[in-house]
Amino acid sequence: MDPMFSYEAFTSRNIGFVSHAEQARLRRARVLVTGVGGMGGAVVACLARAGVGGFVIADVDSFEVSNLNRQIFATLDAVGREKTAVTQAALARINPDCRVDVLGGDWTGRLPALLSGVDVAVNGCDDVRATLALMRAAGEARRTVIDAFASTLPNVCVVRPDDPRPEQLLGYPTVGLPLDAVDARLVDACKRKELEWVLTHSSSARYVDLDVAAEVISGARPRISFAPMVWMTGCLMAYEALRAILGRPGGPGPGGHFIDPWTGHVERPRSRLSALLRAALVRRFLSRLAAPPVRP
Numbered sequence: 001m002d003p004m005f006s007y008e009a010f011t012s013r014n015i016g017f018v019s020h021a022e023q024a025r026l027r028r029a030r031v032l033v034t035g036v037g038g039m040g041g042a043v044v045a046c047l048a049r050a051g052v053g054g055f056v057i058a059d060v061d062s063f064e065v066s067n068l069n070r071q072i073f074a075t076l077d078a079v080g081r082e083k084t085a086v087t088q089a090a091l092a093r094i095n096p097d098c099r100v101d102v103l104g105g106d107w108t109g110r111l112p113a114l115l116s117g118v119d120v121a122v123n124g125c126d127d128v129r130a131t132l133a134l135m136r137a138a139g140e141a142r143r144t145v146i147d148a149f150a151s152t153l154p155n156v157c158v159v160r161p162d163d164p165r166p167e168q169l170l171g172y173p174t175v176g177l178p179l180d181a182v183d184a185r186l187v188d189a190c191k192r193k194e195l196e197w198v199l200t201h202s203s204s205a206r207y208v209d210l211d212v213a214a215e216v217i218s219g220a221r222p223r224i225s226f227a228p229m230v231w232m233t234g235c236l237m238a239y240e241a242l243r244a245i246l247g248r249p250g251g252p253g254p255g256g257h258f259i260d261p262w263t264g265h266v267e268r269p270r271s272r273l274s275a276l277l278r279a280a281l282v283r284r285f286l287s288r289l290a291a292p293p294v295r296p
Contacts, residue, residue, distance in 0.1 A: 002096050010095060011051040022246050023051055029245045030054035030099075032114055032121040034107060034134060036087045037061065038225060039148055040124020041072040042234020047241060048091050054099040055091070056114060058107035059083040059125075070227040072234075111137035120244040122237060123147040126223075128187045132172075133179055135165045144244045146237045149256060150191075150223060151198045152207040153267075154232035157256030158240050169254050170197045192286070199282045200275055202258035202267045210289065217290045232259065 011023050018026065029052050033040050036057050044055060062082050067074040071083075078086045084102040091098050107114065108130050115121060121143055123134055131147075138145045142161040149155050159166060167174050172190045174182050195217075198204050205213075208224065215221040236259070243251055255269035270278060 005096050007051070007095075007097050010097075014051060018050075018242075018246070025246060026051045026242070027053040027097075029120075030056070030118045031241060031245075032056045032058075032118040034058045034121070034123050034130065035125030036073070036083050037063075037067060037071045037124065038230045039234045039237060040122065041074075041083075041087060042231045043122050043124060043146075043237045043241065044087060044091065045072050045094075046235055046238035048094050048098055050238070050242060051095070052245070053097065054101075056101045056103065056118060057084050057087055058103040058105075059087075060105040066222075070225050070230040072231065108133040112141060115141035115143045118143065120241050121145045122241055126150070128190045129179055129182050132167060132174060132182065132190075135159060135167070139165060146240045146244070148233050148237060149198050149258075150194055151202060151204045151258060152224070152226075152229065153202055153204050153258045153260055154229050154236060155202070155256050155258040156233065156236035156240055156252055157254055158244070158251045159254045163254045166254060170194060195286065196279060196282050198258075199285070200279045201255065201269045203260055204258070205285075207262070214289045217286070228261070232261065 007027065014023055031047060031052055031054070033044050033055060036044055036059050040059075044057065048055070059082070062080055063071070063074045063078045063086060065079055068076070073083070073087050073090050084104070088100045088102055091100050103110070111133060115137055121134060121138055123131055123145055125131060135145060138159070139161060144161065145159045147157050147159065147166070149157065157166075166172070167190070170193045172193050173186055174190060177186075212221070212224060216223055240251055242248075252268075257269075258267040260267060269275065
């Protein structure tokens with residue numbers, strides 16, 4: 001421990017947002033964060049500075065130059081280094097009192113034990129199979145998972161133990177299937193269903209170049225991402241993790257909500273009838289977007 005560091009001084013400006021008793025609860029808390037690049041990195045940074053005392057972080061990737069535009073711990077000197085190692089070192093510089101355990105790609109096989117030792121889980125990975133594993137295991141372990149949808153707007157969703165799993169709510173074709181039966185075709189279908197949910201329940205389509213979106217859907221370019229959106233989403237996810245740890249009421253639920261920073265509106269899931277009608281239009285729109293261009 002650095003002799004200059006004092007947890008009480010470090011968290012003194014937190015008091016008022018949280019009580020002394022709640023700050024003590026945060027110090028005892030332990031959070032699982034799967035994926036510490038974009039949103040996951042922003043979540044970890046916020047929670048560490050809020051005084052959360054323990055993390056289990058998992059990631060399989062190293063930082064790349066393309067991460068510099070949005071990932072909070074990505075810097076030029078971090079390029080080529082494992083994201084978990086860089087994040088662990090950064091957290092030690094923020095709060096040397098913090099306990100950080102690091103995992104690689106084997107975390108999905110250790111979920112029952114991992115979830116039993118944490119207060120809440122945060123999903124920052126974009127691997128469909130891994131996310132399915134986390135959501136299913138969290139339901140069995142009675143743990144809340146904080147997540148977000150792939151959207152051009154900041155958003156957050158919260159899946160509590162008694163909530164339907166996202167694969168059920170969004171209509172994934174994986175319901176009832178073992179994870180080893182989820183092949184690439186089903187993964188693509190799940191991504192399409194998530195995109196359908198996003199476009200049905202938010203104004204995300206207003207804020208993307210449709211030519212670029214078509215290239216993303218076809219696989220010609222990676223998913224677009226932008227620092228203000230990623231960090232704002234990470235902040236929303238951090239708030240919900242704090243809510244879960246402290247037992248405060250409220251929250252968006254598994255359907256999530258979206259924040260439109262350009263208009264200041266909060267966009268919540270539509271009613272069932274409205275969603276059914278709009279989803280039909282969205283599916284037609286996605287089919288046209290994914291169709292190959294007609295050549296003269």
